[in-house]
Amino acid sequence: MPKKTISFEPADRLKVLPPYLFAEIDRRKRELIAKGKDLVDFGVGDPDIPTPAFIIDALSEGARDPRNHRYALDAGMPVFRESIARWFKKRFQVTLDSGKEILPLIGSKEGIAHLPLAILNPGDVSLIPDPCYPPYRSGTYFAGGVPYILPLLESNGFLPDLSQIPNDVLAKAKVLYLNYPNNPTSAIASKAFFQEAVEFAHKHHLLIAQDAAYCEIGFDGYEAPSILEIPGAKEVAIEFHSLSKTFNMTGWRVGFAAGNEEVIRHLAKVKSNVDSGIFQAIQLAGKKALDEGASAHRANLGIYQRRRDLLIDGLKNMGWEVNAPKATFYCWIPVPPGSTSGEFAAKFLTDLNIVVTPGNGFGAYGEGYFRLSLTLPEERIQEALKRIQKAHRHPHAKADSK
Numbered sequence: 464m465p466k467k468t469i470s471f472e473p474a475d476r477l478k479v480l481p482p483y484l485f486a487e488i489d490r491r492k493r494e495l496i497a498k499g500k501d502l503v504d505f506g507v508g509d510p511d512i513p514t515p516a517f518i519i520d521a522l523s524e525g526a527r528d529p530r531n532h533r534y535a536l537d538a539g540m541p542v543f544r545e546s547i548a549r550w551f552k553k554r555f556q557v558t559l560d561s562g563k564e565i566l567p568l569i570g571s572k573e574g575i576a577h578l579p580l581a582i583l584n585p586g587d588v589s590l591i592p593d594p595c596y597p598p599y600r601s602g603t604y605f606a607g608g609v610p611y612i613l614p615l616l617e618s619n620g621f622l623p624d625l626s627q628i629p630n631d632v633l634a635k636a637k638v639l640y641l642n643y644p645n646n647p648t649s650a651i652a653s654k655a656f657f658q659e660a661v662e663f664a665h666k667h668h669l670l671i672a673q674d675a676a677y678c679e680i681g682f683d684g685y686e687a688p689s690i691l692e693i694p695g696a697k698e699v700a701i702e703f704h705s706l707s708k709t710f711n712m713t714g715w716r717v718g719f720a721a722g723n724e725e726v727i728r729h730l731a732k733v734k735s736n737v738d739s740g741i742f743q744a745i746q747l748a749g750k751k752a753l754d755e756g757a758s759a760h761r762a763n764l765g766i767y768q769r770r771r772d773l774l775i776d777g778l779k780n781m782g783w784e785v786n787a788p789k790a791t792f793y794c795w796i797p798v799p800p801g802s803t804s805g806e807f808a809a810k811f812l813t814d815l816n817i818v819v820t821p822g823n824g825f826g827a828y829g830e831g832y833f834r835l836s837l838t839l840p841e842e843r844i845q846e847a848l849k850r851i852q853k854a855h856r857h858p859h860a861k862a863d864s865k
């Protein structure tokens with residue numbers, strides 16, 4: 464064969480994705496770790512607490528049964544879908560048809576990213592909050608859709624101002640993404656806001672895709688509502704749920720969509736062409752988690768709430784202006800004046816060996832903020848507070864080398 468250089472360019476749809484803003488931080492992180500530095504990592508939003516043992520037991524029992532070794536049904540095992548319906552009824556007093564209004568997903572990200580393929584034609588508009596979880600935007604691009612940005616501003620409680628969307632945009636818009644409790648801002652939405660959104664969707668013939676990945680992570684007794692509690696919501700909304708954050712199961716890949724029957728069917732059709740369902744033993748473990756996970760979930764919330772209080776009180780005591788989140792395991796904090804999100808994150812990493820996520824990584828409207836994730840033990844939070852305190856007293860102090 465003649466030797467020639469072959470190169471494979473990525474498709475245009477990959478080229479339009481925003482650049483990976485964390486690449487530089489990741490590089491610096493690896494460099495510091497290689498030098499033996501002791502990093503305190505508030506970066507990743509991934510529970511550090513293990514999956515509860517009774518869920519692991521259900522997985523291993525399921526894994527030993529050869530009936531679970533074959534392809535799963537695309538639409539999910541009826542027993543799993545029924546457990547989702549029972550959980551939904553108990554938690555939100557919403558009745559779902561387990562055969563038609565529920566679709567198990569290989570993690571909710573999978574369904575979120577595939578949804579635009581099911582409902583958008585090229586040129587259709589997606590209304591996307593900014594800052595946001597990245598798959599809303601990338602899923603839209605993959606389907607040939609056009610994102611229209613809805614700024615989430617602190618002055619509006621990090622809720623989108625639906626009245627600001629121009630009519631010509633609304634005429635082309637097919638879907639409105641919402642995510643409450645919100646990543647990265649930790650904002651919550653009231654039922655009144657969900658009601659407004661549902662009315663808006665009816666009026667403008669839109670689908671609402673509400674991402675409820677954090678609906679079970681609430682503090683001080685706060686329990687987030689489901690958008691499906693709003694009368695008329697099922698006609699215009701689909702809600703994404705996840706077992707990942709609730710039961711420390713991020714690596715397992717299990718979640719579900721609930722709501723509008725037609726959209727569930729369209730999404731199921733996309734999925735039947737790209738995947739072959741969730742390993743059945745994982746579905747059985749998911750059923751166990753939903754049926755019997757209440758006390759494990761409560762224990763988790765206690766852990767996050769203690770970490771939240773430790774961190775927020777510690778920062779407040781040093782004069783920082785921070786609000787305790789009511790939900791999610793994130794703290795969304797304004798960057799002190801004089802630096803950008805990126806500069807601030809780089810300085811914290813280099814000077815204090817503390818990893819934070821710069822807000823602009825979630826979109827342009829995240830500029831001016833940084834995110835801290837509560838997915839690390841209290842000792843590590845204490846250690847970070849010590850370093851910040853020391854830097855306050857000696858502004859040019861560097862982290863101790865370890």
Ligand SMILES: *Cc1c(COP(=O)(O)O)cnc(C)c1O
Pocket residue numbers: 508569570571572573596642646674676704705706707708713716717718
């Ligand atoms: C973590 C997360 C998800 C989804 O997680 P899965 O593990 O894919 O179920 C969805 N949305 C947001 C905003 C998240 O932070």
